[in-house]
Amino acid sequence: MLSILKSYGxxxxxxxxxxxxxxxxxxxxxxxxxxxxxLCNVAKTRxxxxxxxxxxxxxxxxxxxxxxxxxxFGVPAGVQAAGFANFRLSALQAGVIALSMNCGAYMAxxxxxxxxxxxxxxxxxxxSLGLTYGMGMRHIVLPQAIKTMIPSIxxxxxxxxxxxxxxxxxxxxxxxxxxxxxxxxxxxxxxxxAIVGVMxxxxxxxxxxxxxxxxRRLNVGR
Amino acid sequence: xxxxxIMVRVDHLKxxxxxxxxxxxxxxxxxxGEVVVLLGPSGSGKSTFLRCLNQLETVSGGEILIDGQKITxxxxxxxxxRENIGMVFQHFNLFQNKNVLQNVMLAPVQLKVMxxxxxxxxxxxxxxxxxxxxxxxxxxxxxSGGQKQRVAIARALAMNPxxxxxDEPTSALDPEMVGEVLAVMKELAAEGMxxxxxxxxxxxxxxxxxRILFMDGGYLVEEGTPDxxxxxxxxxxxxxxxxxVL
Numbered sequence: 001m002l003s004i005l006k007s008y009g010x011x012x013x014x015x016x017x018x019x020x021x022x023x024x025x026x027x028x029x030x031x032x033x034x035x036x037x038x039l040c041n042v043a044k045t046r047x048x049x050x051x052x053x054x055x056x057x058x059x060x061x062x063x064x065x066x067x068x069x070x071x072x073f074g075v076p077a078g079v080q081a082a083g084f085a086n087f088r089l090s091a092l093q094a095g096v097i098a099l100s101m102n103c104g105a106y107m108a109x110x111x112x113x114x115x116x117x118x119x120x121x122x123x124x125x126x127x128s129l130g131l132t133y134g135m136g137m138r139h140i141v142l143p144q145a146i147k148t149m150i151p152s153i154x155x156x157x158x159x160x161x162x163x164x165x166x167x168x169x170x171x172x173x174x175x176x177x178x179x180x181x182x183x184x185x186x187x188x189x190x191x192x193x194a195i196v197g198v199m200x201x202x203x204x205x206x207x208x209x210x211x212x213x214x215x216r217r218l219n220v221g222r
Numbered sequence: 223x224x225x226x227x228i229m230v231r232v233d234h235l236k237x238x239x240x241x242x243x244x245x246x247x248x249x250x251x252x253x254x255g256e257v258v259v260l261l262g263p264s265g266s267g268k269s270t271f272l273r274c275l276n277q278l279e280t281v282s283g284g285e286i287l288i289d290g291q292k293i294t295x296x297x298x299x300x301x302x303x304r305e306n307i308g309m310v311f312q313h314f315n316l317f318q319n320k321n322v323l324q325n326v327m328l329a330p331v332q333l334k335v336m337x338x339x340x341x342x343x344x345x346x347x348x349x350x351x352x353x354x355x356x357x358x359x360x361x362x363x364x365x366s367g368g369q370k371q372r373v374a375i376a377r378a379l380a381m382n383p384x385x386x387x388x389d390e391p392t393s394a395l396d397p398e399m400v401g402e403v404l405a406v407m408k409e410l411a412a413e414g415m416x417x418x419x420x421x422x423x424x425x426x427x428x429x430x431x432x433r434i435l436f437m438d439g440g441y442l443v444e445e446g447t448p449d450x451x452x453x454x455x456x457x458x459x460x461x462x463x464x465x466x467v468l
């Protein structure tokens with residue numbers, strides 16, 4: 001165990017850093033994607049509802065690993081066949097796209113539920129004053145929805161962090177992939193995977209502890 | 223009376239929710255400065271009628287003119303129309319994420335009818351008027367029902383509306399708080415505000431209303447002065463209703 005830590009410690013930490021980086025970037029995109037499709041879903045316009053539903057159902061209906069293969073191998077192949085011979089996606093780019101799309105679909109559902117948890121009278125009061133739907137959303141409904149959404153968003157954050165391990169299959173040097181490399185070099189599978197597992201555990205447990213604290217802080221005063 | 227302008231004209235209004243016809247045929251004219259109280263059993267379409275007046279409900283038939291402008295047409299900028307029509311709700315609907323002052327200031331500032339400073343001054347004036355200037359920094363959850371409703375009235379007045387709609391403003395209040403809200407409404411009526419009020423407060427109707435409309439089953443059954451409707455009702459349904467509530 002110690003020998004692995006000694007020779008691969010820095011590599012493992014760097015890989016953890018890559019994992020968190022991939023997760024954070026994807027999460028930012030996922031929030032934007034989620035907000036857009038959630039707004040589609042709560043809109044009163046039928047065709048927007050259809051767009052929102054199709055996106056959420058399609059992405060949730062495909063395993064992340066398939067989505068990752070499709071974007072990393074499938075999409076560049078298609079674009080190259082269409083005449084752009086130099087088109088390529090790096091593992092990071094493909095990883096971020098796949099994770100953002102996947103996480104964005106779940107985020108859309110979380111945000112939709114958050115918006116629907118706000119009393120309808122809030123929007124009606126805003127509209128009765130002459131405010132537009134967008135103003136009502138921005139100033140009144142969304143700020144209230146965020147409070148109820150925070151636990152689910154942090155839960156989704158944890159899931160996405162773990163999902164990054166799936167991207168080891170497209171060769172992105174995140175933690176699980178580096179674990180594979182170390183195992184290949186040392187043949188010490190028990191120790192290697194125990195170390196990798198504990199590293200995920202530490203980050204995720206500290207994350208959920210921090211989220212509990214944040215939740216408590218937000219509940220104070222209201 | 224004859225030279226006062228017509229503020230609201232409702233012409234053969236119909237409103238259905240799916241197959242349910244809530245308003246079957248309503249035609250009414252409301253004059254500037256008039257206080258009109260809508261009475262009627264629950265389910266008679268009073269609230270729906272009120273919500274049609276500012277298009278919180280789209281109409282299924284007929285038309286509504288506010289200050290001469292046909293608002294039931296598609297191309298009308300309904301937000302502009304609503305700036306002139308204040309509404310007070312049964313459940314207050316104060317913005318939970320804003321304090322009292324922000325609740326009152328939000329619309330004038332966002333809609334750029336006043337700058338921030340003017341809006342704040344106006345908000346304090348209105349809060350003073352409803353007796354709640356000392357609660358400017360409080361959040362809605364810290365107020366009593368009566369206080370919430372008075373803030374809601376101030377919020378609606380902040381846009382300087384020509385018409386105020388009240389949708390059962392005292393129905394969700396504890397009995398001891400009804401008086402404080404009615405007092406504010408009486409004051410408003412005395413200042414000449416055009417008001418349309420859905421209420422079960424017969425006493426308020428008797429004292430403040432210029433005219434009472436009695437609705438039942440989606441129709442306007444009878445209308446007249448408080449004395450005509452409350453003391454000398456002609457229609458059987460009106461008599462029946464008044465026997466139950468008086």
